[in-house]
Amino acid sequence: MSATEGSLASLDGTIAPAAETLIPVTDEGLIRGDGIFEVIRLYDGRPFRLEAHLDRLERSGAGIRLPVDRATITSEVTELLAAAGSGPAHQAVRIMLTRGGRRIILTEAMHHIPPVTRLATVTYAPTRVLDNIKSLSYAANMLMGRLAREQGADEALAVTPHGRVLEAPTSSIFWVTDGAVHTPPLSEHILASITRAFVIEVIAATGIAGGQVTEAPVGLAELLGADETFLTSTLREVQPVSAIDTTTFPAPGPVTAEVAAAVRAEIDRWRSAADPAA
């Protein structure tokens, strides 16, 4: 199934199959990628960390000077999810706000996520003006993935021209050296990922690796010398990395396996919680 097959859409509050939902070609969201978006994971039809995603949507809107009507979006997400239910076509919800003024909310199926991933480095310098903005201008991110796959890898790892490791096109990177967990700081102009924050929170709460994640810039050579490394994102949760270019890693390494299990346990705790907002 493609991610959007069977997908249900809400366009400015009108619910219909996504395949039949149309916007004008003149929308600057299409013409220039001028807009913002969020992707939120659904478990049993319920959105995980919805408030954190809406907070980021608001920050993105403020960043690109696009109004975000949070109350309307919240009620439209609720109505869409009630109409969609919890089938395989509805495992994530995507919110897009365009410069043309459209509110587009889609349910999506999960695309296949391999249990481990091989990365190829791609040179990339983040556009400073888009700092802290999850904009619809994602062609560079999508191209990075294609360039990596051309090299026989599964996914890209963005590295600056000066050799600093940033993130993958749609996920954050962590690494483990001598039992200590590290990730690049947000000051490296990477996305303030919801899952990155969640993983840091879970490590602190469980005491894994001393309960600490060190946020420190990392050069590629240092990362390649790490004992383990993994990606995190809303759709992946925790995904072990088995190779970066020609350097291989145990996947999962022992700390990665512990983190993945703790993250999954926390999601399961949330799933079984009676209070949907917990």
Ligand SMILES: Cc1ncc(COP(=O)(O)O)c(C=O)c1O
């Ligand atoms: C560039 C980038 N980094 C990291 C992530 C992971 O963010 P989140 O955990 O909020 O899904 C994403 C998600 O799409 C992303 O686009």
